[in-house]
Amino acid sequence: MRPLFADPKTDFVFKKIFGSEEHKPLLMALLNDLLELDAAHRLVSVELLSPEQRPRVPELKHSIVDVKCVDAQGTRYVVEMQVLNVEGFEKRVVYNVAKAYSGQLDAGQQYPDLNDVIGVTICDFELWPQREEPRVPMLSRWRMQEQHGGARGLGQLQLVFLELPKYDASRPPRTTIEKWAFFFREASNLRVVPEALAEEPFTDALEVARVARFTDEEWEAYVRAGIALQDERGALSLARREGQEEGRGDGLRTAIRRVLSRRGVALDAGEDARLAACADLGTLERWLDQALTAATAAEALR
Template sequence: MARPVFADPKTDFVFKRLFGSEEQKDLLLALLNGLLELEGPHRIVSVELLAPEQRPAVTELKHSIVDVKCRDARGVTYVVEMQVLNVEGFEKRVVHNVAKAYVGQLGRGQLYPELNDVIGITICDFELWPRSEGHRVPMLSRWRMQEQHGGEKGLGQLQFVFLELPKYDVSRPPQTVVEKWAYFFREAENLTMVPEALAQHPYVDALEAARTAGFTEEEWDAYIRAGMAIQDERGALSLARTEGRDEGRREGQVEGLRQGIEAVCEVLGLELTETRRQEIAALDAAGLSVLLARIKARQGWEA
């Protein structure tokens, strides 16, 4: 199999190679400052990588959730995640992870004033808030608690940042820092050379770190396995959704037939006893169809 020039940074192996290693810590700093839109004296200048969390218990999602944790000099913790697949309850899991990181700071004997803020940064390869007329969450959105009457912002101990990659405007070259990061994550695996838009630091550094020519055979095999695992998860979720839709259609068909039988019996003046209702409830779609046809043909149903 011929190697592409650059590996997909959305995969577990490459994301952690770029943003979860001591050797590439500058890339993590650049990503944090870029997505948090920090400039000048507000920029994060150093971080400490934290031990990764255990993979989620749901086996089907173990490869599509990628996270890197770090803490800056002020004590603020950052939970940086790449989410490839849109799964049920995704937003709740993000909130849970950030809250868990916040509460996890409180060891035995520690006081609440010692707790530091936690910021969750999630890069989504899907639209978490789909675009709709009159309601549009931007590609980069930032969330924190807000007083509902006056709009005063407060309780900023937990903050959330989301970058929704499909919302990147492909009709023009990327201009801003955020757009360039979105372009990098979306298009890196399709590039054959460093584009002009990403020819400066830190994007060119990220591309060089993702250049497959620098992968050992073991690293290349790990990358291929990570990509195949994501495809398997995507296929499993797609199958589950298809089966769910099919089951929903079958249930709707059965319910429609039951309602049809009740309507015909009502028109013909036939009483449905509880015993008959139970018999109808036990029939599948084929049985209900036969029964409905018999009732219509006989125009009656003897007790």
């Protein structure tokens, strides 16, 4: 039996809700709430950036979903849904935001032409575990700060994170941020619209995710996206388990070879020898993550 609502964390549904011209008000509502903008500074219009304007970053194709837009003042937003916690995730987020910042300059343009970039990342895992001190809240906002006096400056790059597992599921959501977390976490499990989400923009987001509104082609795309995500999750889990069972270094090398083989990517003799000779566990971990999406063995072992 089909669910009432599709999972907004999947590639197809996230982009259907937040990445289409038709539903731009939902993207603005999400940004306004996660950026905690007051009435005087709330976004009233955004322009979705075309794929050609999006920085290309080698990454898992289905567990990292992004939508990019620019507001009337020129500020750019990189909105991402991250389902799997892969090695180097924080560095990838910073790189992606920095790339969006530096990528604004075309030939003949000058540094004053650069506009601010804000990265908004929704994580389906704890990036900063609650058991660690100092505790980072479910919604956290990051920007540069002078370390002696605490003055804030250099605000051209800002990062915002919403960590879904930190939502307190023991009670109904109260704040707008809690309602967004509840929406992302529970939408696919709902059988009715709950009272907590019976208001805009959540009712509108749920309507877009309502499976009954999907065409047959959209339903097939949703199913394929879900299968692809599960394949990535399973491949990463299997590879790491093999690495643990067979001895860290040997297991990682075996996992890299198996992932590449299953994806039809062949290692030549030199590449295989390079893999066999590598004893640095950090490098092997990085190669394993890259092996999941690399088009060639050379890309996986760079």
